[in-house]
Amino acid sequence: MKYYELVAPCHMGLEAVLKREIIDLGYDITEVADGRVSFQGDADAVCRANICLRTAERVLIKIGSFTATTYEELFQGTKALPLDEFIPKDGKFWVTKASTVKSALFSPSDIQRVMKKAMVEGMKEACNTSIFPEDGEEFPIRVFLYKDEVTVALDSTGVSLHKRGYRRLESQAPIAENLAAALIMLTPWHADRILIDPFCGSGTIPIEAAMIAANIAPGVHRSFNAEKWTHLITPKNWADVRQECEEEVDLNVVTDIQGYDIDPSVIEIARINADKAGVGDLIHFQTRDVADLSHRKKYGFIITNPPYGERIGDKSNLYSLYRTLGQRYKALDDWSMYMITSFEEAQDAIGKKADKNRKIYNGMLKTYFYQYMGAKPPRRKDRTND
Template sequence: MSQFEYFAPCHFGLESVLKKEIEDLGYQVIQVEDGRVTFSGDEAAICRTNIFLRTTERILLKIAKFKAETFDELFEKTKAIPWEDFIPSNGKFWVAKATSIKSKVFSPSDIQSIMKKAMVERLKQVYKIDWFPEDGEAYPIRVTFMKDEVTIGIDTSGESLHRRGYRKLTSKAPITETLAAALIMLTPWNKDRILIDPFCGSGTIPIEAAMIGANIAPGMNRSFLSEDWTGLIPKKAWYSAIEEANDVKRQGVEMTIQGFDLDGEIIKAARQNAALAEVDEYIHFQQKAVSDLSHSKKYGFIITNPPYGERLEEKEALPALYKEIGKAFSSLDAWSYYIITSYEEAQKYIGRKADKNRKIYNGMMKTYFYQFMGPRPPKKAPREQEDNSL
């Protein structure tokens, strides 16, 4: 099989989580940059990474990287790329997205137009045709300019990978599935520990935790744009990746995961979403206020996304809400709790300084992942060996 380079975008601040995921799948990481991890793999990597990775937004097949300071330079270097190695004569191709940061070439619409013209010129010469029907498979191009360095990739995913297919109903400001999974993976939580989300909304954090605990691949129940690329990826590679996902899925897992919210209707939605994700057996959802939070067992985990207070009237209510959060959490003996919020005074009103604080950009919004560590549970005593000697 041929070897290619791929790059996977993620939320700024979560690159280390994505890097570990890629390495755990057996692929070599080439470079880690702000919001992006580049790695190498064969054709089957397109299938496996789209199906298995929990924390990236999409997988892009890297086509070229070069420097361009003018539109003429961009045109000529784009035209020099062997597009025919990837796009068939009837392929549908366009520059779906262009971004430019600290670069001399900065107009996204002009970048898109010039690159499309350059691609057409190249493919006209190769295929000896003047007009392209573009009625075949889709090959959306994404390009990024960073300090005049251009990175070009073909999107293999199509719809963003945070769209797992289970979340049909959402709350007002839902956390994305990819971000929820990354937050869980930043903690020491595992399927043998209790997990509660007291602001669960449509259930994303509990559902992602259950999928991690049962080792359910996030892309099992959706399709990907590159499934139609029969010239590049053999169909058997997709069948093999799905078979692998089914083989590693854990059956009969015992987990204690709970999701609470004040809104009874959104709790109903969370239950429906969990059923669609096929993890409803692992999660207990209930209408409950954070002030009523309690648990008899020790060493559990809170992972939650409470209100940020984006509107003025909501912001005014935040001090009282975060005081309530602090009071509720302090009553949970020996628990660890993890909170993502853009509210900069969260620690003040919770009444405790976080042991760790990680900055994560949720889109353009700067958020803080406050990590309050509880003690580790005592190690279980090893079982005594039975004396089977005669």
């Protein structure tokens, strides 16, 4: 059985959540760095990580690493990589993305050009041939340079893992699916607790919560680059993991997950997306203004991605919106609220400083995940009218 060093990139600030996911899948962590977690795994692990990880961006199979401060060192280090152990003679390969941080080599396009040439030369020697038709399956390669350490890896995923396949329709500036899942997993919410998103948009947070509640693997119904790499991972590997995931789904789980939005057309989009995800019956969507947010029960959760500067033009309107959210939250009985935003005056508008906040980079945008902790409910046997 062959083992690989696997690398899973994620949003910066969410490495701990992804690390916990990988450990829960049964794999050993080898490194945690800014924006990525590395672990050991076999062919099944490539399948399981792609299909099951909720918070990762993709799953990469590490080919090798070396130090390079000049383009000559980059060429020679790349040429020496064991590419032939991963890519067949007819494989089409290229550097689909190069990123560089605190390194002497800083031009992605030059790095891509030099490495492609070096890869061809290395494959020529390894395969004892002078011609590469590159008319077979595709093997996109991703490269990271950090403090002159070059890491080279195959992209086993393809389209980013946040693309679950259910969000065919979108509202304005929707939150990424993997980020939504990570926010939920940063809270103590469980399927038996109430969850409301008063700014649900196309439904991503409620849908991800329902998928977690029903134990639906996020990638079970989509495809991946590595499914075509049958010399590395067999169709049986994929089929076994998918079957295992399907057997663990529980659509009979009892939930109280709700999504509100002021725009009825957006609510209709959310319903369509939830049905596509297979969780339409687990979520109640409703056209409702945040000013009407209420619930008679105790110990619920608000988890939300409200509008902020990039999505709403008038700052005074934005402040008023957050102030209303704060007022409605205050009226709820022993609830918790978790909110991601880049609006700098959010806490002031809410009217209360968050118990905790966590810095998360949503792409290049710095946001904060504000966490307002409500009281813990009593043990279930002691609950009466909650």
